Amino acid sequence: MVAALAVAALLVVAPAPAHAEPDEGGTKALRDALEASAKGHIEAKAKLDxxxxxxxxxxxxxxxxxxxxxxxxxxxxxxxxxxxxxxxxxxxxxxxxxxxxxxxxxxxxxxxxxxxxxxxxxxxxxxxxxxxxxxxxxxxxxxxxxxxxxxxxxxxxxxxxxALAAVSSGPSGGFGSGGSASARPAPRNPDGSWPKESCSVNDPTTSGCITPRTLNALKQAQAAGYQRHVSCFRSGGSGEHPKGRACDFSAATGGFEDRTATGGDKSYGDRLAAWCVRNASRLGVLYVIWYRQIWHPGTGWQAYGGSGSPAADHTNHVHLSMY
Structure with a gap:
């Protein structure tokens, strides 16, 4: 009887099941187009500066x-x-x-x-x-x-x-300032451009690898107080995860829950997304997706829709893609 009560108590206080790898949604063509346009914008901006x-x-x-x-x-x-x-x-x-x-x-x-x-x-x-x-x-x-x-x-x-026309209804409001641009800058080339990097360092969030620039962004986010569950490298598929150039930050404390974030979890994601944008030029950010919105360096925040699930609509995690 006592054992049964103990098990029942554990079931009551245990967190909801966490999903280790959210389905990003979107097509390969969309992700490739976003990557190419963001890289082109960043490179042109560096040359302009x-x-x-x-x-x-x-x-x-x-x-x-x-x-x-x-x-x-x-x-x-x-x-x-x-x-x-x-x-x-x-x-x-x-x-x-x-x-x-x-x-x-x-x-x-x-x-x-x-x-x-x-x-x-x-x-x-x-x-x-x-x-x-x-x-x-x-x-x-x-x-x-x-x-x-x-x-x-x-x-x-x-x-x-x-590229966003099929999944976006136009500009959106974003998520506030996210504090100051205080992240430690990632190393640049003498001319201000970003050096080419490969998936060459161990990913502390998985058994895979990430780029040094992605690792710096991860560490800086954690140093800024965003220490909930993160998953970066993901084998297979397209996009930046298999290249070690993307991380997913769960909004919930227990991991990637299959539900839309609300309350404190939503506020946490809002602050994190805004922080990523504020530090984009320091870290080498390609784009950020959170809560049906995507930030691209050329367009700012735009409305963004996936297949309707919390993972595809990015309402349960912040997606950070790196140059």
Whole structure:
């Protein structure tokens, strides 16, 4: 009798059964299109940011060159005025004005010094003008590069919207700010782009592997307080899970429950989804899906619908895909 009561008590307090791997829903074509458009947008944004930095540096350099040109032009102007008033020393003048060999040598030395000084000023002025012209040409090139990348970002936005057309009804409200962008940034290439990574490190959530960038995102999310059940690597199928570039974060404390999150579980998912977006550029996020909404770097939050189940509609877990 006592044993039966104990078993009954355990059944009452035991959590609902958890599903280890939610069915993401959606088609392979949709996932591939979202991945391609998000990558294209991120790469174009990095090139745009780099071009703006180069333009700012070139503009500052041009300003310094133009400031030097003002001083050099004034010096060359003084030489021209002096030459006009006094005339230039020449061999004939030296012979006529010199009273002896010593004075002739002295005047010859003076002529050489003046010629070297004036010649250097003229050369420096010409070189600085050339530098200024090159800087202006480089600035014009950066402006063209920025226009190119802006157009590329617009194209990738259209690609994402086209891919989402079948499962989205348009823009949505998102899930708030999610706090500050405080995650530790993942390593980037010197030019600001994301290095290519493979599924090369152990996944602490499964027996599989994930990329170093995905591991960093997982650790940073956990460090930010999002420590409920997570599952990253998944063998088979398409999308980023088999590549070690995605993680699913359960909304419920007990795992991936086959029910739509409400109350505190919904609030937890809202905060996590917003945190992922706030830290997207630091972590290398491709897109985030939560509660019938998807965040894409080119479109922002959009309505998103699956097959109607909590897993397919992502109402029981937050899906994070990485670059």
């Amino acid at each position: 780099n071009s703006k930095k180069r333009q700012a540096a070139l503009t500052a350099e041009l300003k310094r060159i133009e400031s030097r040109l003002v001083g050099l032009s004034a010096q060359v102007g003084e030489v021209a005025v002096q030459s006009y008033k006094l005339g230039r020393l020449n061999a004939t003048g030296l012979l006529l004005q010199s009273t002896g060999p010593e004075q002739l040598l002295q005047r010859a030395a003076e002529l050489d010094v003046l010629a070297q000084r004036d010649g250097k000023r003229l050369r420096t002025l010409a070189e600085e003008r050339d530098r200024a012209n090159l800087a202006k040409l480089a600035i014009d090139a950066e402006v063209r590069e920025q226009l190119k990348q802006v157009n590329q970002m617009a194209k990738k936005k259209r690609d994402a919207e086209k």
